[in-house]
Amino acid sequence: MTDQDRIDIGFLLFDGFPMACLTSVIEPLRAANEIAGHQAFRWSLVSERGQKVQSSAGVGFEADRALADCRNIDILFLLSSPSSVFDNAVSGNALLRGLGRHGTVLGGISGGVFPLVRSGAMAGQPVSVHWCYEAAFEAEFPDMDARSEVIVRTVTRYTAAGAAAGFDLALHLVHDRLGGDIAHEVACWFQHPMMRGAAVRQQVPNATAPKTGDRLPPLVSRSVEMFAANIGQAISIAEVAKQMGVTPRQIERAFKQATGHSPSHYYRAMRMKAARQMVVYTKDPISQIAAAVGYGSVAPLVTHYRSAFGLSPSEDRRRINRFRVEDNAPLPSV
Numbered sequence: 001m002t003d004q005d006r007i008d009i010g011f012l013l014f015d016g017f018p019m020a021c022l023t024s025v026i027e028p029l030r031a032a033n034e035i036a037g038h039q040a041f042r043w044s045l046v047s048e049r050g051q052k053v054q055s056s057a058g059v060g061f062e063a064d065r066a067l068a069d070c071r072n073i074d075i076l077f078l079l080s081s082p083s084s085v086f087d088n089a090v091s092g093n094a095l096l097r098g099l100g101r102h103g104t105v106l107g108g109i110s111g112g113v114f115p116l117v118r119s120g121a122m123a124g125q126p127v128s129v130h131w132c133y134e135a136a137f138e139a140e141f142p143d144m145d146a147r148s149e150v151i152v153r154t155v156t157r158y159t160a161a162g163a164a165a166g167f168d169l170a171l172h173l174v175h176d177r178l179g180g181d182i183a184h185e186v187a188c189w190f191q192h193p194m195m196r197g198a199a200v201r202q203q204v205p206n207a208t209a210p211k212t213g214d215r216l217p218p219l220v221s222r223s224v225e226m227f228a229a230n231i232g233q234a235i236s237i238a239e240v241a242k243q244m245g246v247t248p249r250q251i252e253r254a255f256k257q258a259t260g261h262s263p264s265h266y267y268r269a270m271r272m273k274a275a276r277q278m279v280v281y282t283k284d285p286i287s288q289i290a291a292a293v294g295y296g297s298v299a300p301l302v303t304h305y306r307s308a309f310g311l312s313p314s315e316d317r318r319r320i321n322r323f324r325v326e327d328n329a330p331l332p333s334v
Contacts, residue, residue: 009043010073013053014080020163021109028170075105078112082281093119107158109166128152128159135274136281219254227267234294272308
């Protein structure tokens with residue numbers, strides 16, 4: 001096998017990156033090499049300047065190369081927390097865009113899509129966004145085509161929502177390079193039950209009843225979908241009922257039975273989760289966050305936020321910042 005037949009993959013790591021996302025891609029590629037009996041895939045660790053990087057678990061990783069030395073890499077995946085940025089944004093972003101223009105496939109796994117999109121290298125491209133980051137992503141990149149599929153692949157860009165999705169993406173790379181039989185054997189090595197395709201949507205907590213784990217009944221599930229589509233422009237339970245051709249009382253009963261909560265309580269909890277994403281993963285002013293989750297002023301947001309999380313948005317942001325090495329250092333990510 002020649003070097004030209006091998007696929008060289010780089011993992012661009014930022015401080016605070018999740019180790020699971022790294023190992024979930026490398027391990028199936030390693031297994032594929034062993035099963036195939038040759039090095040179909042080779043990988044290296046990359047950092048902005050070639051410096052050591054610390055994962056979200058506090059484990060340090062020595063980089064094999066700097067970003068400027070990645071011209072011969074076939075695929076470059078970014079692994080980071082959502083708040084990660086280059087130390088030299090002008091240079092780092094330009095290097096990424098240059099690699100993309102000259103044939104390197106660029107990708108992001110979980111929080112890694114944030115610095116990838118910030119670089120300008122994803123213009124016009126769809127992006128897989130992990131459900132726990134979707135509010136923060138929408139707030140920062142309102143014009144991007146953010147999708148809930150676990151994997152989104154185009155000819156030149158690969159994105160995946162989380163570590164398990166990264167494993168699936170690696171299986172797709174194995175399938176493309178070595179065929180379905182080896183991809184299936186790799187999955188069996190790790191007892192991975194199935195290789196999810198690009199059209200598979202993420203599983204999110206809102207889709208199940210919290211006490212039982214059962215799927216929500218259709219009336220409740222459709223209501224939740226409408227709530228999710230109206231995070232920023234609050235919709236009344238009466239309007240939801242009208243659009244679905246039922247009475248508000250029917251929705252009230254269905255929610256109580258399935259979730260133990262009223263629909264308004266459930267809806268508010270969804271809005272608070274979205275607000276907390278923006279508090280934690282963006283620098284947006286609290287007033288802007290309030291407007292983004294459907295509040296006309298800060299005061300009711302603070303009241304509901306404190307009720308949900310035990311502290312105000314500003315207090316929560318200060319608490320989180322105490323866990324950062326510096327004020328803009330990354331948070332642990334999924």
